[in-house]
Amino acid sequence: MLEVKNVDVSYRSRRGRNDVLTDVSVTVGAGEAVAIIGESGSGKTTLARAILGVVKPRSGEILFEERDLVGLRGSERTAFRRSGQIDYVFQDTLQSLDPAVPVGDSVIEPVLVRSKTSRAAAVERGRELFDRFGLSQSLVDKRPAQLSGGQRQRVGLIRALIQRPKLLILDEPLSALDAANRASTIDLLTGLTGHGTALLLITHDIGSAAAITERTYVLWRGEIVEEADTAQLIRDPEHDYSKLLVGSAGSLLRHGSSKEARQALRRRLELT
Amino acid sequence: MKLGYVLRKRTGQLALVLAVGFVVIGFFGSALAPYGPLDASAAPLAPPSTSHWFGTDSLGRDILSRILAGAGISLLGGVLVSLVAFFVGTIPGILSVYLGRVFEWASLRLMDTVIALPFLIVAVAVTALLGNGLIPALVVVGVLVSPIFYRVARSVALSSVTADYVLAARLYGASTYWVVSRHILPKLIPALAVTFANTVAAGLIVISSLSFLGIGVQPPAPTWGGVLAETLGYISRSPLAPVFPSVFIIAAVWAFHALADLLRDAETEPVRRQTTAALASSPLSIAGKG
């Protein structure tokens, strides 16, 4: 459904060309849950932005249901965005929700922008989702700053889901959540794939990838260094960086690599 | 909603009453004055009495009447300065974010230059060049003060343009019109309103200063600054007299500044309450730890 093929993204600065992504290829099938694991500087946010058309690749293709996304012109791109087939959940809800707008209104904004649905109908759907996501109706008139981090996160999710996209791209959806909210959000997200929504999870937390996704790509310094079934990646990573990631991830079983192993990997990767 | 916030506070009530009162006086001052401002209605330099609440000046004119009659010009001057500043500053401010680096750079540098000029001295210079007219002087002052509007407008536009919530709106296909009307204007208007109120107060001071210096309004027409200057001239013989115009100037300036502050507070109130609550329950950072 989504095919990213050999994408290069770079930007020019006074010091020359800065390659952010090099020859990146990713696919997400209909109803599939896929993760892109990367840390800061890996280029994962840029990849998301390229898919969303915020950033233009220097070369390569991005196809959604066989349709080219890179070459879309202004009005075509707006039309595509209005079709609501791909939606995006921001990591930082304090920035991605208008601080002056009540969350109830923020949540229905996509509906109002994209369709001729009446405001009343949109509000109704918004309230329905508030219920489904466990948010009290009393929050509808509050501003984002008046909600807790977990509540805001759910508002951001509702906004992205309100029109049932085919593909949902999420950027670090769990990072600001406490244990209980994390669990319920993960349940929610895995439920989505059950209903046919594809997920592209962009994160540095391999644990959430383990909980939500079937396949994982590992992104390091702008390149995909490994692609595997998530479970396989965790049990038997191949690339040194994948080994370091898996060995560094928080775990209670202490099955992961030892200090020495991690240090050796870091040295091999020239990280330390 | 914002007005409600302003009204709930005592300062707000006072400021609003004063501001409205001054505006009324501004329009109807001459009609309200007990005596003609230009008429000698009693003995010169008379102290305050029941017939002349503020006493009389050196020419026997009732000071209260002169103040009431001069209110219109003084306040109008303040508003005029603000209007000029608003129109000259706001649009370039917003455009500086959208029109590209060259325009941005040029307008920023221009505003930096303008704001560096001492407006009173430039006003005096303009008067010397163009003759002793009040309107030209006020327009010039308006232009000199416009960088304030430029900066406020630019600041709001800038933070909106780079904000994630604007990106979010674009990602679900919102048009520029939608983004501007829903996300940018609602932030711009309160900010500009606050600036406007502050500028009226500043304009008031400017015109009082100018007329104090004898620029603009020709004697014997009264203005607050002019009356202040006159009464100061004979302060040794009538020590109370300068107090009255001063009080009016100070009160009016205060009222508009207070309104501006309260409008700003009203806008940010829910977030401030939230932040205060959050800070109270979580530890503040350590100061002075080794």
Add this chain to the structure above:
Amino acid sequence: MSVTEPLVAVENLSLAAEAPILTDVSITLERGRVLGIVGESGSGKTLLVKAILGVLPGGVRKTSGTIELFGEDAGTFEAKKWRSLWTSRLGAVFQDPGSYLNPSYTVLQHFNEFYRVALKLPRGERRNRALLALQAVNIRDAEQVLTRYRHELSGGTLQRILIALALARSPDVLIADEATTALDVTVEAEVLDLISDLRDDGDMSIIVVSHDLAVVSRLADDVIVLRNGVVVEAGPTQRLLSAPKSDYLRLLIDSHTKYGIDRVAGHPQAASAG
């Protein structure tokens, strides 16, 4: 104080501001051991740490209980005593390392300030000590790093610098409060490995505070689970992990076993040391 006395002993501590923050909390840190405190936001963990360090903010009062540091009642300490503890026996690192560094100082200047004021080291010795301090926290290019400013360095490096600064005091007790929370996963592991080395090599006694049970269990010998200001469970790490008694601890464990990497793993990873 005797060698066997705990370095930090908190007994039945209750703190309150407008509402109760901590209720009847007791913890002890023994010499050479690592104590872990697991608590999410609102648990009161950071204020507990600040109480131990003597830096409670103004509105927070102690309503009952005692804190003993190195055998003495901290309630009796005056400013001078606290200052001497901060510069010689207690070290702490917190989240967001950047905010604890002066943006107009180079790294070397940070060290110099401490060396000059607290240790009264002569000028000639300071740079060398700073170099050694950075190397002790596994920072390569220590010479380069000393000349850098806060904004030029990554989060992981900054945090290690803060640990180095804390260690410059040769403290008996090191407190790490969410020290790795803002860091990327591999960088976090690096910092945690460093803290683990400190325990293994020296006889540093450490309190590790985190919302993440994995972080705590990686390092700690004993764990305290804090929730809404109350100790929910306490005991040796392995026992708590294998036999949790409270629902809350089970929820925290589930975060990893049901909703994390441990769901998939369970087979030892075939990581070679190269």
